[in-house]
Amino acid sequence: MSQSTLRVDARADRVVATLDRPAARNAIGQELVDELHALCAQLEAVPRVLILTGSDGVFASGADIAQLRERTAGDAREGINMRVFTRIAELPMPVIAAVDGWALGGGAELAFAADLRLGTPRTRIGNPETGLGILPAAGATFRLPAIVGQARAAELLLTGRILDAAEAVDWGILSSLHEPEALMDAAHALADRIAANDPLATQYTKRALAAPRDAHPQIEYELQAELFERPEKRERMTAFLERRKK
Structure with a gap:
């Protein structure tokens, strides 16, 4: 699948999508938005892990200011x-953001929409929108507090401060750092671990994680009840017990 601002490598158990506007530092414009919608339609129809990354050492420099x-x-x-x-956040299977270099404004908000975020020592992430006379209106005001807590989110969004990689790990925005040349290997290693698990159990775990507080614990009861009736549960547990006997 070849598109002008999004390179997509579709595999049986995952899709790697690379933002590819190097001349604009992977700024998010309408064409890229349209291509992301098309990609989401594919992943909604055939659920697979999504790895999002950017080209040329930049994740996404923000929305297209022009x-x-x-x-x-x-x-x-x-x-x-x-x-x-x-739509990306609500994809059935987990989304991994492999964040190298700048992830600013809309680029940061795209990363916040992922379930898992990895970075490199040169990652820089933040929301400088108020300096441009606007607010971060693509998810940062509610996704970032869920990631880092209300106080830290307020500090970041109200000041427009940009975090370096070490701060982003300390704050919990990034789970780990990898050298730029090893970043995609680390993202694929995460995808490998996810792919080794039962796909529906993974989807239901993501659904429970995203559910509002007042939906718990009933959502776990209902999703677990369905999983308990599937043959995959017995097959996987039987295989586990057989391995333990050896």
Whole structure:
């Protein structure tokens, strides 16, 4: 699958999507949004792990400012970036963001929409939108507090401060750091571990993680009840017990 701003490598158990606008430092414009929607449609139809990354040592420098400058109140109410990032966050299988270099504004919000985020020592992440006369309106105001807590999210979003890689790990935005040349290997290693598990159990775990607080514990009861009735549960548990006997 070859597209002009998104390179997609589709495999049986995962898809690697690389933001590919190097001249614009992978800024997120309407064309890329459209291509991400098309990719989501494929992953909704055939659930697989998604690995998101950027080209040329940059994850995504933010929204396309030239396009953003011309958008109107009506465009703001359309939630152009918010809608696609929410669709990514709600994909059935886990999303891994492999974040090298800059992840600013909309780029940070795209990373926040992932379930797992890995970085490199040169990762820089933050939301400088208020310095441009706008607010971070593509998920940072609710996804970032869920990741780092309300106080730290407020500090980051209200000051527009950019975190370096070590701070991003300390704050819990990134789970680990890898040298740039090893970043994709680390992302694939995570995907390998996910792929080794039962796909529906993985999907249901993601669904439970995303559920609102008042949905618990009933959502676990219902999802677990369905999993308990599947032959895959007995097969996997029997195999585990047989291995333990050896």
